[in-house]
Amino acid sequence: MSIQKIIRQFEPEQHNLLNILHALQNSSSGNYLSKEAMEETARYLGLTKASVYGVATYYTMFSLKPRGRFIIRICVSPVCELMKVDIIIKQIESILDIKVGETSSDRLFTLELSECLGQCQKAPSMMVNDRVYKCLGKDSIKEIIEKYRQKAKLN
Amino acid sequence: MIKEERILLRNAGKINPMSIEDYIGAGGYRGLEKALGMEPVEVIDELLEAGLRGRGGAGFSTGMKQRFTSESCLRCPQRYVVVNADEGEPGTYKDRVIMEQDPHLYLEGTIIAAHAIRASKGYIYIRGEYQESIDKTRKAVNEAYKKGFLGKNILGSGFDFDIGIKLGAGSYLCGEELTMLESLEGKRGTPRIKPPFPAEKGVFNMPTLVNNVETLANATRILEKGREWYRETGTDTSPGTKIFTISGQVNKPGYYELPLGVSLRQLIELAGGMRGNMQFKAALLGGAAGTFVDASMLDEEMSYDNLRDKGATLGSGAVIVFSREDSITNTLVNCLRFFKHESCGKCIPCRAGTAHLEISARKLKSTANDKQKLLASMIRESELMAATSLCPLGQSPVLPLKSAARYFKDELYGILTE
Numbered sequence: 001m002s003i004q005k006i007i008r009q010f011e012p013e014q015h016n017l018l019n020i021l022h023a024l025q026n027s028s029s030g031n032y033l034s035k036e037a038m039e040e041t042a043r044y045l046g047l048t049k050a051s052v053y054g055v056a057t058y059y060t061m062f063s064l065k066p067r068g069r070f071i072i073r074i075c076v077s078p079v080c081e082l083m084k085v086d087i088i089i090k091q092i093e094s095i096l097d098i099k100v101g102e103t104s105s106d107r108l109f110t111l112e113l114s115e116c117l118g119q120c121q122k123a124p125s126m127m128v129n130d131r132v133y134k135c136l137g138k139d140s141i142k143e144i145i146e147k148y149r150q151k152a153k154l155n
Numbered sequence: 156m157i158k159e160e161r162i163l164l165r166n167a168g169k170i171n172p173m174s175i176e177d178y179i180g181a182g183g184y185r186g187l188e189k190a191l192g193m194e195p196v197e198v199i200d201e202l203l204e205a206g207l208r209g210r211g212g213a214g215f216s217t218g219m220k221q222r223f224t225s226e227s228c229l230r231c232p233q234r235y236v237v238v239n240a241d242e243g244e245p246g247t248y249k250d251r252v253i254m255e256q257d258p259h260l261y262l263e264g265t266i267i268a269a270h271a272i273r274a275s276k277g278y279i280y281i282r283g284e285y286q287e288s289i290d291k292t293r294k295a296v297n298e299a300y301k302k303g304f305l306g307k308n309i310l311g312s313g314f315d316f317d318i319g320i321k322l323g324a325g326s327y328l329c330g331e332e333l334t335m336l337e338s339l340e341g342k343r344g345t346p347r348i349k350p351p352f353p354a355e356k357g358v359f360n361m362p363t364l365v366n367n368v369e370t371l372a373n374a375t376r377i378l379e380k381g382r383e384w385y386r387e388t389g390t391d392t393s394p395g396t397k398i399f400t401i402s403g404q405v406n407k408p409g410y411y412e413l414p415l416g417v418s419l420r421q422l423i424e425l426a427g428g429m430r431g432n433m434q435f436k437a438a439l440l441g442g443a444a445g446t447f448v449d450a451s452m453l454d455e456e457m458s459y460d461n462l463r464d465k466g467a468t469l470g471s472g473a474v475i476v477f478s479r480e481d482s483i484t485n486t487l488v489n490c491l492r493f494f495k496h497e498s499c500g501k502c503i504p505c506r507a508g509t510a511h512l513e514i515s516a517r518k519l520k521s522t523a524n525d526k527q528k529l530l531a532s533m534i535r536e537s538e539l540m541a542a543t544s545l546c547p548l549g550q551s552p553v554l555p556l557k558s559a560a561r562y563f564k565d566e567l568y569g570i571l572t573e
Contacts, residue, residue: 015321015359017341022283022322045341058343058499060325061283073284077245077493078439078486079402079475115327115493116442117284118248120402120475121409130286 001027003037007044014045017055021062030066031110060114067110068103070148074126077116085124088136089113095145108152109145157413157421160388162396163372164412167256172291175298178259184304186378190267191312195225198271202374205382206394210249211239211330211367212441212470214393214459217374223354224364225272235363236269236277237339237353238371240292241323241330243282244442245493246473249398250368252410254281254288257372258295262318264371266304267378269316272364276317280335283323293320327497331546332365334499345501346546369398389415393458397469401426403476404433415469416461420453422474433478437562441470443490444551446558447483466561468554483563488516490555498548505549508540512552519567526568530560 006023010016024037033056042052056062074080074089089100092111096104103110119125122134133144161167170177178184190198203218224234238261242250253261269277279296281289296318299305307315326344328334333347336358357363366374373395377385389395393415399422402408406427413422419438429435437447440457446467448455455465462469477483495509515533519526537553544550560567 014341015339018324018338019322022324051342054343055341058326059283059323062324076489078443078489079246081485081489082403082475082477082481114284114325115496116243116245116247118242118251120246120248120400120473123402123408127284132287 003040007041012044012046014047017041017045017047017052018059020045021056025062029069030107031068031071032063032066066103068108069152070109070128072109072111072126072128073114073117074111075115075117075119075124076113077120079116079120080124083123085136087138088124088126088141091138091141092145095142108149156424157417159412159425160396160414161412162376162388163253163260163369163398164256164410166260167252170257172256172258173294175259175295175302178257179302182379183259184263186375186380187263187266187270187304188310190270190378191310191314195271195273198267198378199225201382202271202377205377205385206392207370207373207377207385208393208459209367210369210373210397210472212244212444212468214469217366217370220354220366221268221271221364223352224357224362227355227362231361233276233359233361234272234274235358235361236265236272236274236318237332237335237358237363237365238265238277238279239330239332239335239365239367240279240281240285240288241335242285242368242471243327243330244444244471244473245490246400246402246439246442246475247471248400249410249472251285251288252398252400253368253372254285254292258288258291259299260375261368261371262292262295262299263304264374265318265366266299266309266316267374268364268366268371270314272362274364275315276319278319278321278339278358280321280323280329280339282330283325289320289322296320326499327493328499328546328548331548334546335365336363343499345499346548348545390456390458390461392460397457397472399472399474401474401476403438403474404430404478404481405476406430416456416458418454419448419457419474422457423453423476426476429476429478433480435476436479436481437477437483439475439477439486439555440473441468441554442473442475443493444547444554445470445473446554447487447562448558449562451562467558483559483566484516484519487555487559487567488513488520491516491552494548494552502544502546502549504540505544508536508544508549509552512536512556519569522569530564530567534560 125134207217208214329338329344338344353363495513498509500506541550
């Protein structure tokens with residue numbers, strides 16, 4: 001769907017801004033908000049470019065830089081830390097050969113940190129795009145990443 | 156051993172949360188039906204008499220909040236209900252459980268609240284990362300429209316109410332009610348000066364009631380079963396149940412719905428006791444914006460007032476349990492790092508203070524000398540921030556910091572105790 005089409009699903013009112021930015025980001029192949037998308041949104045809502053930029057840069061979930069197809073958000077809150085999430089992070093960094101905040105060279109994965117994901121009963125936990133993964137361990141990490149690699153091969 | 160009392164969560168795991176028929180079959184929407192047969196002011200009286208207190212953390216009287224909102228600015232053309240579903244306090248997932256297991260439960264409470272304050276519009280502001288909660292709430296709203304529980308002339312009562320869903324985007328601070336309203340209007344999540352409170356000038360400057368998901372779930376039950384029934388559970392000043400989310404070093408971490416007033420020892424027992432041969436050392440109550448307690452607090456009644464009187468907090472109902480092998484210093488550093496990340500930067504004491512506290516906290520972990528002086532200056536800073544910041548975020552670091560210092564001074568000073 002084109003940027004215009006996505007934006008026009010919403011009423012042209014400022015209170016729809018966050019929902020519009022989510023929709024635009026989710027439909028972009030790089031999981032990010034392009035300059036064009038933000039400018040078009042500003043025009044549609046009658047806002048300045050600066051105010052849309054201000055909102056887009058304020059919220060952690062939005063990115064202005066292209067990211068991988070799959071965003072890994074790993075929880076670093078006190079409970080996941082207690083359950084040794086640092087080991088899991090190192091393992092993901094080594095499997096994907098990237099550091100936190102970076103995107104893998106095949107453009108499939110971006111590794112980000114997240115505040116509490118509310119999955120503390122089965123810590124440590126993370127999300128890959130919309131899906132939650134809990135009780136993470138060395139084996140499950142390998143499987144999860146492999147699953148997404150296969151998924152990418154299929155389409 | 157105590158048992159769970161599933162007053163709110165009686166349907167959890169028993170009905171299909173995606174089916175409104177299941178919900179109705181389990182007695183759903185009867186509270187709304189009753190409420191619509193009452194005058195709005197009678198609904199507020201019912202909540203007031205039931206003694207319901209806000210479950211978002213502050214524990215303020217829900218009935219009073221609704222009364223203020225219903226009585227303010229009578230000439231205003233519009234009144235709003237906003238559901239605070241932006242759960243993000245570390246260690247907390249009670250609202251997620253309600254939204255995933257029984258979304259109609261809080262939606263029903265929302266419609267009841269709207270009738271009580273005569274609001275014809277409302278929004279549910281859900282945390283952006285909570286995809287399953289978002290999907291299930293969307294489905295619940297669509298089905299409620301189809302069945303006539305939302306929209307025009309609800310159940311033939313003449314009452315109209317429309318609701319929209321707004322998504323957060325990864326800002327903890329937006330769980331603070333005035334900041335949530337800014338975000339809901341499509342702006343950066345920075346807090347507003349209060350007063351005016353949302354009851355007077357809320358979203359789009361109109362009188363607005365902001366209630367938490369768990370609070371609204373309670374409202375549904377109170378209307379369904381009545382205030383006397385409701386008061387049979389919990390304590391005099393904190394009636395009803397609380398969904399506690401216990402995590403960390405226990406055998407069965409998870410959510411447990413218990414009467415307010417239960418003790419920490421009872422909760423840990425219910426959660427299967429300490430893992431392995433671990434010994435209890437501490438619990439962090441209420442998340443990052445909460446307080447550490449040690450074993451001397453194990454038998455205290457966990458109610459809003461008693462914990463406050465003892466210098467602790469119930470907050471969101473999060474309970475993180477630590478064993479003797481765990482480092483309180485590490486968790487304190489983590490909490491302070493969190494506040495730095497989430498500070499919006501509007502108030503200088505919070506913007507600079509949260510950053511400085513994190514740097515200082517990391518020194519606590521190092522081999523730096525004179526940690527006593529360091530800790531004392533951190534506490535002074537956090538007190539200054541609490542006194543000079545607009546919103547609860549700048550007022551929070553003092554809570555874990557002071558309580559950690561109160562119970563675990565030796566560890567923070569780097570003196571090995573064992």
